[in-house]
Amino acid sequence: MAGIVPNIDLxxxxxxxxxxxxxxFNDTIANIVMAAMVISCxxxxxxWQFTLSRVFKSAAEHGYFPKVFARVNSNDAPVRGVFILLAVETLLTLFTASDSLREQFEVLVNLAVVTNVVPYVLCILAVPTMMRMAGVAESRIKRSNYVFGAGVIYCLYAIYACGFDAMVGSAVAVSIGLVIYVLRKAWATRKAHRLQQSID
Structure with missing residues (x-):
C-alpha cells in the first residue's frame, strides 16, 4: 500500500x-474486493466459532467447564455453547468499543494474540517433560532445548509487540481463567473425595 496511496490518506x-x-483500479473493483474480504471475514x-465451541465441549466433558457446554443437539452440535460464547464475545466487544472501528479491531486482535500465545508458551515448556516420559534420549532433548528456547523467545516478542494494554488485558483474562480452573479442580476433587467416603 505504501507508495501507491499517500501516507496521509492511509x-x-x-x-x-x-x-x-x-x-x-477504480471504485467498482475496490467495492468487489472489499465485499470479498467481508465474506472471507x-x-x-x-x-473459529465452531472450533471454539468444540474446544469448550471437550473441556466440559472433562469437567473443566460447566456441563452446558457439553450438551449437543440431534446433529451433535453444541448449540447452547455457541450461543453462550457468542454472548460473551458480544459483551467483550462492547467493553472495547471505541469511536474508530479500526482501533477497536486492533484492540481485539492484540488481546486475542496475547491470550492465544500464552498456551503456546506453556506447551513449549511442557515438551521436554513429554519427551522424557516418552523415553527420548537426554542428548536429543538437550539439542531440542535450543529450538524450544527460540520458540519461547519469539512468543515473548509477539506478546511484547502487542503493547502494554493488550498484555494487561490478557493477564487479567488468563488470571480469571486460572482462578476458575483452580476452583473447579478443587470442587471436583472434594466431590470425588466425598463420594469415596460415602462408598467406604
Whole structure:
C-alpha cells in the first residue's frame, strides 16, 4: 500500500485495502474486493466459532467447564455453547468499543494474540517433560532445548509487540481463567473425595 496511496490518506482511512484498490483500479473493483474480504471475514469467524465451541465441549466433558457446554443437539452440535460464547464475545466487544472501528479491531486482535500465545508458551515448556516420559534420549532433548528456547523467545516478542494494554488485558483474562480452573479442580476433587467416603 505504501507508495501507491499517500501516507496521509492511509493514516486517515478506515479501509486502507479498499483505498489501495481505488488508486490501482477504480471504485467498482475496490467495492468487489472489499465485499470479498467481508465474506472471507465472516467465513473465518464462523469457522473459529465452531472450533471454539468444540474446544469448550471437550473441556466440559472433562469437567473443566460447566456441563452446558457439553450438551449437543440431534446433529451433535453444541448449540447452547455457541450461543453462550457468542454472548460473551458480544459483551467483550462492547467493553472495547471505541469511536474508530479500526482501533477497536486492533484492540481485539492484540488481546486475542496475547491470550492465544500464552498456551503456546506453556506447551513449549511442557515438551521436554513429554519427551522424557516418552523415553527420548537426554542428548536429543538437550539439542531440542535450543529450538524450544527460540520458540519461547519469539512468543515473548509477539506478546511484547502487542503493547502494554493488550498484555494487561490478557493477564487479567488468563488470571480469571486460572482462578476458575483452580476452583473447579478443587470442587471436583472434594466431590470425588466425598463420594469415596460415602462408598467406604
Amino acid at each position: 493514516l486517515n482511512s478506515n479501509a486502507p485495502f479498499g483505498l489501495t484498490f481505488v488508486y490501482m 465472516f467465513g473465518a469467524l464462523l469457522c
